Each structure stands twice: as C-alpha cells, then as structure tokens.
Amino acid sequence: MENNHLDTEIIKTKDVNFYYGAFKALTDITMNFEKRKVTALIGPSGCGKSTLLRLLNRMNDLIAGARVEGEVLFEGMNIYDPEVDPVEVRRRIGMVFQKPNPFPKSIFNNITYGPRLTGTANKSDLEALAEQSLKQAVLWDEVKDILGRSAMTLSGGQQQRLCIARALAMKPDILLMDEPTSALDPISTAKIEELIDELKKSYTIIIVTHNMQQAARISDKTGFFYIGKLIEYNATEKIFTNPDVKQTEDYITGRFG
Amino acid sequence: MTRQTVSGAMKRRYLKQHLFFGAVRLSAIILTLALGGILFYILVNGIQVISWEFLTSPPTDSMTKGGIMPAILGTLYLTLGAITVALPLGVVAAIYLTEYAKQGKIVRAIRVGVNCLAGVPSVVFGLFGLGFFVVFLKFGSSILAGALTLGIVILPTIIGASEEALKGVPQTFREASLALGVSKWLTIWKIVLPNALPGILTGSILGIGRAAGETAPIMFTAAAFFTAKLPGSIFDEVMALPYHVYVLATAGTHIEQTRPIQYGTVLVLVALVLGIDLIAIVIRSYMRRNKRW
Amino acid sequence: MTRHQKEIIIKNVFFILSLVSILVLGLIVVFLFREGLPVFREVSLRDFIFGMEWYPTYSPPSYGIWPLIVGSLIVTIFSSLIAVPLGVLSAVYISEIAPPAIKEILKSIIELLAGLPSVVLGFFGMVIVAPWLQETFDLPTGLNIINASVILAVMAVPTISSISEDALYAVPNEFKEASYALGATKFETIARIIVPAALSGISTAVILGMARAIGETMVVLMVAGGAAAIPESIFDSVRPMPASIAAEMGEAPFRSGHYHALFATGIVLFLMTLAFNLVADYISQKFKEVGSATL
Numbered sequence: 126m127e128n129n130h131l132d133t134e135i136i137k138t139k140d141v142n143f144y145y146g147a148f149k150a151l152t153d154i155t156m157n158f159e160k161r162k163v164t165a166l167i168g169p170s171g172c173g174k175s176t177l178l179r180l181l182n183r184m185n186d187l188i189a190g191a192r193v194e195g196e197v198l199f200e201g202m203n204i205y206d207p208e209v210d211p212v213e214v215r216r217r218i219g220m221v222f223q224k225p226n227p228f229p230k231s232i233f234n235n236i237t238y239g240p241r242l243t244g245t246a247n248k249s250d251l252e253a254l255a256e257q258s259l260k261q262a263v264l265w266d267e268v269k270d271i272l273g274r275s276a277m278t279l280s281g282g283q284q285q286r287l288c289i290a291r292a293l294a295m296k297p298d299i300l301l302m303d304e305p306t307s308a309l310d311p312i313s314t315a316k317i318e319e320l321i322d323e324l325k326k327s328y329t330i331i332i333v334t335h336n337m338q339q340a341a342r343i344s345d346k347t348g349f350f351y352i353g354k355l356i357e358y359n360a361t362e363k364i365f366t367n368p369d370v371k372q373t374e375d376y377i378t379g380r381f382g
Numbered sequence: 383m384t385r386q387t388v389s390g391a392m393k394r395r396y397l398k399q400h401l402f403f404g405a406v407r408l409s410a411i412i413l414t415l416a417l418g419g420i421l422f423y424i425l426v427n428g429i430q431v432i433s434w435e436f437l438t439s440p441p442t443d444s445m446t447k448g449g450i451m452p453a454i455l456g457t458l459y460l461t462l463g464a465i466t467v468a469l470p471l472g473v474v475a476a477i478y479l480t481e482y483a484k485q486g487k488i489v490r491a492i493r494v495g496v497n498c499l500a501g502v503p504s505v506v507f508g509l510f511g512l513g514f515f516v517v518f519l520k521f522g523s524s525i526l527a528g529a530l531t532l533g534i535v536i537l538p539t540i541i542g543a544s545e546e547a548l549k550g551v552p553q554t555f556r557e558a559s560l561a562l563g564v565s566k567w568l569t570i571w572k573i574v575l576p577n578a579l580p581g582i583l584t585g586s587i588l589g590i591g592r593a594a595g596e597t598a599p600i601m602f603t604a605a606a607f608f609t610a611k612l613p614g615s616i617f618d619e620v621m622a623l624p625y626h627v628y629v630l631a632t633a634g635t636h637i638e639q640t641r642p643i644q645y646g647t648v649l650v651l652v653a654l655v656l657g658i659d660l661i662a663i664v665i666r667s668y669m670r671r672n673k674r675w
Numbered sequence: 676m677t678r679h680q681k682e683i684i685i686k687n688v689f690f691i692l693s694l695v696s697i698l699v700l701g702l703i704v705v706f707l708f709r710e711g712l713p714v715f716r717e718v719s720l721r722d723f724i725f726g727m728e729w730y731p732t733y734s735p736p737s738y739g740i741w742p743l744i745v746g747s748l749i750v751t752i753f754s755s756l757i758a759v760p761l762g763v764l765s766a767v768y769i770s771e772i773a774p775p776a777i778k779e780i781l782k783s784i785i786e787l788l789a790g791l792p793s794v795v796l797g798f799f800g801m802v803i804v805a806p807w808l809q810e811t812f813d814l815p816t817g818l819n820i821i822n823a824s825v826i827l828a829v830m831a832v833p834t835i836s837s838i839s840e841d842a843l844y845a846v847p848n849e850f851k852e853a854s855y856a857l858g859a860t861k862f863e864t865i866a867r868i869i870v871p872a873a874l875s876g877i878s879t880a881v882i883l884g885m886a887r888a889i890g891e892t893m894v895v896l897m898v899a900g901g902a903a904a905i906p907e908s909i910f911d912s913v914r915p916m917p918a919s920i921a922a923e924m925g926e927a928p929f930r931s932g933h934y935h936a937l938f939a940t941g942i943v944l945f946l947m948t949l950a951f952n953l954v955a956d957y958i959s960q961k962f963k964e965v966g967s968a969t970l
C-alpha cells in the first residue's frame with residue numbers, strides 16, 4: 126500500500142506538538158491519513174483527539190494562546206505556512222462537530238451558506254447543490270418539502286445529517302468528524318454510520334470516536350492516543366484483533382479509559 | 383493545495399472585512415474622542431476656577447460671584463437621601479426575585495414593572511414627585527420630596543445590580559447551607575448576602591452617581607435657584623449642583639459673566655459623578671480578579 | 676413563633692416590598708392623570724394632540740402639542756441615525772474583535788459616557804457645539820435639531836452599545852465555529868451569523884436607546900432651541916415635550932390650565948416611552964425563549 130505514495134496519502138502531520146498556552150496537549154504526532162479511507166481516532170477522554178482533528182483545518186487558530194509546532198502537509202503543502210490562508214484551508218477540509226450546530230436559519234439557507242460565500246449566487250445552482258448535498262447526506266426525502274423551515278425544528282439526528290450535508294455542499298476534500306454520533310440516539314447513529322460508509326467512496330474521512338465498536342465497524346485505519354501521544358496507528362482490523370502495543374490492548378479490552 | 387494564489391474573489395472578501403473592521407474601529411475611536419474631548423474641555427476650563435474658597439463659600443452678588451458650597455451640600459443631602467430610600471427597597475426586591483419567587487405571572491409582572499420604571503423619562507419623575515410628594519403629601523418643594531423622587535429614579539438600577547450580584551452567588555453555597563439544616567432566611571443572611579455584597583455595593587455606588595447628576599427630577603421637587611441660608615430641616619429647599627449649572631447657563635442676564643462659575647460647577651459635578659462611577663468600576667474589576675469561586 | 680412562621684412572614688414582607696416598583700408605576704399613572712386630565716375641560720383630546728399651536732400663556736390660551744410631539748420625534752430619529760451605527764459597531768468591536776485590554780478600556784469609556792450627567796452634556800452642547808454650528812453654517816442660532824441630535828446620540832450610545840454587546844456575547848460559540856469551519860471569514864461570520872442571531876437583542880437595544888433619547892430632558896431643554904413650531908430644516912429649533920415641561924412648569928400657576936396641560940404632555944411622553952419599553956421587553960422575552968440549538 127505504501128508503494129504509490131502520492132496517490133494514497135492526502136494529509137499528514139510531521140512532528141507536531143500542540144500547546145494551549147503552557148499546556149502541551151499533543152506530543153510528536155506524525156501521522157499519514159489515506160485518501161478515500163476512514164481513519165478513526167480513539168483514546169480516553171482528554172487525550173487530544175479533538176485537538177488533533179481541529180489542528181487539521183486550523184480551527185485551533187480561533188483559540189487564544191494556542192500554538193502549533195511541526196508541519197501539517199495537505200497535498201504536500203504545509204497548511205501552517207504563513208502564506209496559507211486558513212479560510213481557504215477550512216473551505217477544502219470540512220468539519221462536523223460533536224453537538225449538531227445548525228445555524229438558526231432555514232434548512233435551505235444552512236446548506237447554501239458556504240457556497241454563497243464563495244460566490245455561488247444563482248438560485249437554480251444553489252437549489253441543485255442543496256438537493257445533491259442533502260441526498261448525499263440521506264436527508265433529502267425527509268426535508269425536501271420543508272426546506273424553508275428553521276433547521277432548529279429538526280430532530281437531533283436530522284440536524285447532524287444537515288450539518289454533514291452543509292459540509293458536503295462545499296465539496297471538501299476531507300471531512301473531519303468529532304464524535305458526530307455521541308449526542309444521538311442509536312437509530313440516528315446507525316444512519317450516520319451507513320452514511321459514512323457511503324461517503325468514503327468519494328471523501329477522505331477522519332473521525333474521532335469514543336465508541337470502540339463504532340471505530341471497528343466503520344474505519345479502515347485506527348490511531349490510538351493516550352495523554353497527547355499517538356500510541357499505535359494501524360489497520361483497524363489489526364488494532365482490534367492483535368495490537369502491537371500492550372496499552373492499546375488494555376484500552377480496547379476495557380481495562381482502562 | 384496550490385501555493386497562495388489569492389483569487390480575486392478572496393481578495394474582495396478580505397477587502398470587505400478590512401472596510402468593516404475599519405468602520406468598527408472608527409466607531410470606537412469616535413466614542414473615545416467624544417468622552418476625552420468633553421472631559422478635557424471641562425477640565426481645562428473648569429480647573430482655573432476651582433479653589434478652596436470656590437468650594438466652601440456661598441454665592442454672592444446675585445450669584446455672579448462667590449462659590450458653590452450650598453449646591454455641593456444640597457446635592458450630598460439629596461443623594462444620601464435617595465440611596466437611603468432606594469438601597470433597602472432595591473435589595474429586598476432583588477432578594478425576593480432571586481431567592482424566593484417562583485417564576486410565574488407575578489414575578490414576570492414585577493420584572494416588567496421594574497423595566498418600565500427604569501424607562502420612565504426623568505422629567506416625568508419630576509412631575510410625579512410634584513404631584514405626589516410636593517402637592518398631595520404636602521411635603522412642599524423640599525429635600526424630602528427631592529430625595530424620595532431621586533430614590534425612585536435609581537430604584538431600578540439598584541434592583542438590577544443586586545439581582546445580578548445575588549445570581550452570581552453559586553447555587554452550591556446555598557445548598558451546602560440548607561443541607562446543614564440552616565433556615566432559608568439565615569442562609570440568605572449569613573451566606574448569600576455577604577457573598578453578593580461587593581456586587582450590591584457596586585450597583586449602589588453607580589446609583590449614587592446617577593442620583594447626583596440628575597436634574598429634571600429635582601427641578602420641581604427640591605431644587606432652589608438660590609437659598610440665602612443652608613437648609614435647616616428636610617422640609618427645606620436646597621440648591622443642587624446640576625440645577626445650579628442649568629440655572630446659570632440658561633436663566634438670567636449674566637450668562638456670559640457667570641461662565642467661569644458655570645465651568646467650575648460643571649467640573650465639580652463631573653468629578654463627583656465620574657469619581658463615584660470610577661470607584662464602582664475599580665471595585666468591580668478588583669472583585670472579578672479576586673473572585674473566590 | 677415557630678421558625679417556620681418566621682420564614683413565612685419574612686417571605687411575605689419581602690414580597691410586598693418587591694411590589695413597590697409596580698406600586699410606584701401605578702402612582703405615577705394616577706398622579707399624572709390627576710393633575711393632567713383637567714386640561715381636557717378646556718381642550719379636546721384631539722385638539723390637544725393634533726393642535727398646531729402651543730400658546731399656553733396667551734389669552735385665550737391654546738394647548739396644541741403637535742409641534743412638541745414632532746420636535747420629540749425628530750430629535751429622536753436624528754439622534755438614532757447617529758447613535759445606532761455607533762452603538763452597534765462599537766458593540767461588535769468590543770464583543771468580537773477588540774483585544775482583551777482594549778475591550779476593557781472601551782467598556783469603561785462607554786460606562787463613563789453613560790455616567791455623564793445630562794446637564795453637563797447639555798452645557799457642552801450650548802457652549803461648544805452651538806457656537807461652532809452657528810459659525811460654520813452661518814445660522815441665526817446653533818441651538819437646533821442637529822445640535823440636540825448629536826448630544827442625544829452621545830447619551831443613547833452607551834445604552835445601545837452595552838445591551839447589543841450582551842446580545843452578541845450570548846450568541847452560542849457553536850454557530851461561530853460552524854461558520855468558520857465552512858470557510859467563512861471573520862467578517863462574514865459576524866455579518867451573516869453572529870449579528871442575525873443577536874438581532875432581537877440588538878433591536879431591544881435600539882428601542883431602549885430611542886426611549887432614552889425621547890425622554891431625555893436637560894439636553895433638549897438646553898440645546899434644542901425651544902421653538903414650538905414644526906421645523907423645516909435640521910437647522911431649525913424645536914421644543915420637544917420634555918423641554919416644554921421642564922421650562923414652563925416653574926412659571927405655570929398652580930393648577931392653572933397651563934399646569935394641567937404640562938402634566939397632560941407628561942402623560943403623552945410617559946405613554947410613548949412606556950410603549951417603547953414594553954415593545955423592547957416583548958422582543959427580549961421572545962429572544963430568551965429561542966436560545967441555542969436543542970436536541
């Protein structure tokens with residue numbers, strides 16, 4: 126798999142350290158994420174999973190006192206290079222949050238928020254885009270007749286799929302998901318897992334989850350983190366059947382964490 | 383990702399941002415200059431007039447010469463009277479609203495009442511004071527009528543600040559006390575109030591500042607153009623700083639001649655009111671820094 | 676007396692004392708009407724409100740307050756044109772853009788601005804703004820609509836700014852994050868997400884700021900010029916309602932028609948500000964019920 130380097134990898138971190146003020150939240154993270162694969166990040170709460178995820182699209186820039194060392198190469202280009210515009214990075218690397226966070230606007234305006242910013246103004250283009258994104262997020266059938274209604278009236282599961290559709294409308298290269306199902310009921314969770322399976326045909330997905338069955342079900346590769354360090358990074362099957370590191374095994378089998 | 387070929391569209395988006403940030407900063411600069419300009423102007427013109435004698439002697443020669451001592455004294459009386467009325471009433475109302483009342487129609491009505499009272503124009507308070515305290519209760523134009531009117535003017539301020547302060551006391555403090563079998567009132571008295579005290583204090587100080595600067599509410603209820611003697615009882619009229627400024631600046635034939643006295647009086651009034659406000663601001667920021675929870 | 680009884684007594688006493696605000700509000704209404712209504716023995720309500728002539732000391736007197744109402748509305752509108760952008764923009768600056776140190780300083784500046792006594796601002800308008808206007812525009816008097824509007828704006832800005840800032844601050848962080856994650860710039864996030872989400876709070880702020888301006892007395896008394904006529908330009912003088920009341924109450928004979936007419940003007944002013952406040956309260960109440968996303 127490693128032979129054709131450029132085709133398979135899309136984003137990688139190189140010797141990344143991350144600090145919240147004086148607190149070091151990540152230590153020496155070097156990690157390759159493969160194109161059109163689902164990579165799961167697991168580990169006990171507070172180990173730095175979200176931090177790593179938010180570092181990949183420069184969302185951590187918004188936190189006062191946050192500081193990055195090392196490089197994050199997106200298609201070979203360091204996104205922390207001073208020349209790079211974080212706004213451009215975020216446009217190409219979408220994000221779905223732990224708690225569904227639709228805007229207090231109509232469903233339609235939620236989906237078209239991003240495309241409008243980048244200049245798509247034509248109504249029929251926007252409508253086509255909304256339909257396409259909502260279909261991709263398997264929400265179209267449920268909302269096609271109520272596109273003008275406030276997104277706040279949807280159920281939690283629907284809201285989260287709306288947020289996925291909203292991210293997809295930007296046609297990102299990568300989709301970052303931070304525990305996207307942790308606030309949802311089992312049925313909504315199952316729907317979103319199915320969705321992820323479908324989406325990986327065209328997108329690279331990096332997902333944080335605290336649910337190990339979920340990681341095992343949906344991901345191709347899994348990284349296990351502990352106190353800011355990447356302990357083991359392997360094919361998901363290997364991690365869950367025969368991990369290289371004892372700590373990983375302890376965590377997976379529920380002996381701590 | 384291609385190396386930073388900032389597209390035209392992106393440039394336009396950032397241009398809008400630049401313009402907006404410029405406008406926003408400009409607004410901040412305008413406000414700063416407005417305050418700075420007003421204060422500087424008042425200070426420069428007023429400082430020459432201020433002397434020990436100006437502060438401690440009464441006006442002479444039909445108020446074209448002399449000092450402003452009776453007006454300073456009158457403002458102190460009125461302000462102290464106002465806070466004496468408003469503080470207990472305001473704190474008690476705030477305690478009821480935050481500690482006792484269940485959310486419901488009556489509480490909502492009280493809240494709306496407080497908000498509406500806060501919005502009543504100051505001259506309407508003046509009319510009310512005239513109709514109720516001066517005429518109906520026959521207090522006449524007096525310190526008593528003026529202080530009561532001013533007390534009502536600042537009541538909503540005190541209630542608001544006290545409520546805020548009480549809400550800031552963590553729920554766990556109350557629970558800890560109640561769990562020990564301490565009664566509700568004792569919990570409020572021994573635990574909640576002491577912890578809310580700095581906030582209540584700040585609010586009261588701001589209320590005092592407000593009362594000291596108000597003119598319209600005392601125009602028909604307490605303030606005299608000129609009094610030959612200092613007030614002997616709460617049923618006497620008084621001079622007051624804000625009214626003195628107004629009178630000298632607008633009435634009579636000596637407007638230009640008394641300019642220096644006007645500047646001096648304005649400076650004393652501003653120093654008094656903003657000095658009071660500054661004390662409150664300092665106490666509050668000190669409190670925030672040393673918050674114990 | 677048992678402890679329980681004592682608790683109940685305390686609670687009830689506090690309840691009664693907390694009604695003072697409502698009681699006072701009621702008394703204000705009662706006494707305004709008591710002293711104001713008798714004017715309608717001399718003039719019909721219609722002629723009082725819409726009458727074009729305010730000659731309370733002539734004989735026979737004429738008590739038409741329409742020019743006063745117009746004066747109040749005009750200075751309120753023009754001061755809002757200045758105060759709303761200044762207040763809202765400064766609130767955006769404080770809540771979203773300014774570095775922490777500047778933010779603290781600016782908040783103090785606005786608070787001190789709010790603390791300036793209105794008579795001081797009126798005085799400033801008289802001795803600085805008026806002569807400047809008079810010379811610059813070659814006017815008969817600098818005491819006019821534009822002067823009053825500028826000074827009133829200074830009084831309204833702190834109200835608008837501080838309430839808007841609270842509303843902006845209350846916008847949930849999740850909305851901002853969602854916007855940034857979609858590749859929005861800071862300005863786009865402010866203009867399309869944060870401000871719309873805070874809009875009801877900002878509306879409340881604007882209404883309360885306007886209420887402040889319409890009810891403000893000393894400023895209009897000192898710098899609006901005092902002409903009880905419908906103005907034709909922004910350089911004309913006006914006589915807003917509070918100015919009329921404050922200026923004339925001193926000379927109006929006790930319980931004369933003039934005295935009652937001034938109280939009746941107070942009723943009109945009171946009802947107008949009451950309406951502003953009730954609308955503001957209604958909007959902010961609705962806003963509280965919406966809140967952030969719920970599951």
Ligand SMILES: Nc1ncnc2c1ncn2[C@@H]1O[C@H](COP(=O)(O)OP(=O)(O)O)[C@@H](O)[C@H]1O
Nearest residue numbers: 145148150169170171172173174175176177188
């Ligand atoms: N904004 C922040 N400021 C300071 N410390 C933070 C911040 N966000 C997270 N942390 C700290 O960084 C560590 C990693 O947090 P996070 O990445 O959220 O963990 P995870 O997502 O794995 O639960 C934790 O110790 C957390 O307390």
Ligand SMILES: [Mg+2]
Nearest residue numbers: 174175176303
């Ligand atoms: Mg997390």
